[in-house]
Amino acid sequence: MKGVTGExxxxxxxxxxxxxxxxxxLFLGSLLTTLMLYMLDKKNMKFRRHLPxxxxxxxxxxxxxxxxxxxxxxxxxxxxxxxxxxxNFRHFRFQLSSRCHGFDKAIITQTNTPxxxxxxxxxxxxxxxxxxxxxxxxxxxxxxxSNKTRSTCAVVGNGGILTNxxxxxxxxxxxxxxxxxxxxxxxxxxxxxGSKTNLVTVNPSILxxxxxxxxxxxxxxxxxLYSYGDSMLLLPAFSYGVxxxxxxxxxxxxxDFQSPIRPVFLNPQYLESLALFWDSQxxxxxxxxxxxxxxxLALELCNNVHLYGFWPFSVHPHSFQDLTNHYYDDKPxxxxxxxxxxxxxxxxxxxxxxVLQLHLGDCEPDYY
Numbered sequence: 001m002k003g004v005t006g007e008x009x010x011x012x013x014x015x016x017x018x019x020x021x022x023x024x025x026l027f028l029g030s031l032l033t034t035l036m037l038y039m040l041d042k043k044n045m046k047f048r049r050h051l052p053x054x055x056x057x058x059x060x061x062x063x064x065x066x067x068x069x070x071x072x073x074x075x076x077x078x079x080x081x082x083x084x085x086x087x088n089f090r091h092f093r094f095q096l097s098s099r100c101h102g103f104d105k106a107i108i109t110q111t112n113t114p115x116x117x118x119x120x121x122x123x124x125x126x127x128x129x130x131x132x133x134x135x136x137x138x139x140x141x142x143x144x145x146s147n148k149t150r151s152t153c154a155v156v157g158n159g160g161i162l163t164n165x166x167x168x169x170x171x172x173x174x175x176x177x178x179x180x181x182x183x184x185x186x187x188x189x190x191x192x193x194g195s196k197t198n199l200v201t202v203n204p205s206i207l208x209x210x211x212x213x214x215x216x217x218x219x220x221x222x223x224x225l226y227s228y229g230d231s232m233l234l235l236p237a238f239s240y241g242v243x244x245x246x247x248x249x250x251x252x253x254x255x256d257f258q259s260p261i262r263p264v265f266l267n268p269q270y271l272e273s274l275a276l277f278w279d280s281q282x283x284x285x286x287x288x289x290x291x292x293x294x295x296x297l298a299l300e301l302c303n304n305v306h307l308y309g310f311w312p313f314s315v316h317p318h319s320f321q322d323l324t325n326h327y328y329d330d331k332p333x334x335x336x337x338x339x340x341x342x343x344x345x346x347x348x349x350x351x352x353x354x355v356l357q358l359h360l361g362d363c364e365p366d367y368y
Contacts, residue, residue: 070313070341070344070345070348071313071315071317073348074317074348074360075317075318077348077351077352078317078318078360078361082351082354082357083354084304084354084355084357085353085354085355086354088353088354088355089303089354089355089356092299092350092353092355093299093300095277096277096296096299096300097300099273099276099277100270100273100274100277100296100300101270101273102270102296102297102300102301103143103145103147103300103301104143105267105269105270105273106266106267106270106297106300107140107144107145107232107234107264107265107266107267107270108139108238108264108265108266108267109139109140109141109142109143109144110136110139110140110141111141111142111143112267113131113136113139113267114131114136115131115132115133115136116130116131117130117131118130118131119131119238119268120268120269120272121238121239121240121241121268122238122239122268122269122271122272122275123239123240123268123287124239124240124241127240127241129238129244135248138248138251138263138265139265140262140264144232144262144264145301149301149302149303150175150176150301150302150303151175151302151303151304152173152174152175152176152302152303152304152305152306153174153175153176153177153178153298153301153302153304153305153306154170154171154174154176154177154178154194154306154307154308155178155291155294155295155298155305155306155307155308155310156171156177156178156179156180156183156193156194156308156309157180157291157307157308157309157310157311158180158181158183158309158326158327158328159309159310159311159312159323159325159326159327160311160323160324160325160326160327160330161309161310161311161316161317161323161327161360161361162192162193162308162309162327163192163323163324163327164192164362165192165193165308165361165362165363166191166192166362166363167192167193167194167308167359167362167363168190168191168192168193168194168195169194169363170194170308170359170363170364171193171194171196171308172194172195172196174196174306175302176198176199176298176301176302177194177196177197177198177199178198178199178200178201178294178297178298179197179199179200179201179228180200180201180290180291180294181201181202181203181206181290182200182201182202182206182224182225183200183326183327183328184227184328185197185227185228186227189327189328192327193308193309193327195227197227197228197229197231198231198232199231199232199234199294200228200231200232200233200234201233201234201235201236201290201294202233202234202235202250203236203290204235204236204237204240204242204243204246204247207221207246207247207249207250208242208246213246213249214246214249214250214253215249218253218256218257219257221250221253222253222254222257222259225254225259225261226259228261229260229261230260230261230262231261231262232261232262232263232264233250233254233261233262233263233264234264234265234266235247235250235251235263235264235265235266236265236266236268236271237265237266238265238266238267238268239266239268239271247263247265250263251263266293271288271293274288274293274296275287275288277296278292278296278343278346281346282342282346283342283343283346284342285342285343288343289340289343291310291343292343292347295307295347295356299355299356304357305355305356305357306356306357306359307347307356307357307358307359308359309327310344310347310358311323311344311360312340312341312343312344313341316361317360317361318360318361
């Protein structure tokens, strides 16, 4: 064997140094990559944790100091299994019914509002109306709820969160379904919001603005009401003076067209009691939203209350995608009237207490 020359030994030494250098570089590269991934993951976790505060814009012009916290809490509870807390439910129902008496007073009847009595408008405290025969005859004679407690109620709000939610079958499975302000329940919306309706509300402003105060053609309104079958049509006829005549015209229109839908009037005395009750719970607003009014009624009428479409924020709680104001349009709510984020926060609290179940996001696959 020949000996190793000095030049070859030098080359081998250089190769050894090169391989050692490469190993060090690989080690440092691996270490740097690990560090970068760690920092990136930490940054992403921090981003996800604070994303609600960055994205949330309330659907109300009222101050909303805790919107980010509300959506964060909502996302957290939406992944938890909800369980009814019977003691909490019974306690809250007792508080509500003992102060508001929804079963007996929510709807004006000939029993709770006799001929010759005086109606005091809840939205205009100085306005009154004496109940004369022509008005009295529009009131139902008996209890519209038949003094019967329902097993399940679905109160369906109109929030954009219902878009593509596939909640239709789940909503329609409820014994009693309440809808707000004449929302669409056909033409493809059935899959996401259902179609079953036992009670539907209508704000008189809809009759004034969309149906020309019913002073001209009335058929468009009747075509709209057809989709609600023989449900009750609930109108706040005696909240504001401007509401009374148009609500009475709606009543007579239904009568003239011999529609199966049944117009009834919200009792201003009940609405006044309801406003005082929720004020004691922290809702400070010019007027309660229709959604929380109907939720209150459902809590008295039903043993199990499910809410859908209640979401006052402009992004989805799970996907963070932008939402329209309603599932059928993007018309903004009236300014400085409702305290929507505050109402939602209280409903979220009732959900966590097991009093009612607030459904957020898409419905379960079993209901698709």
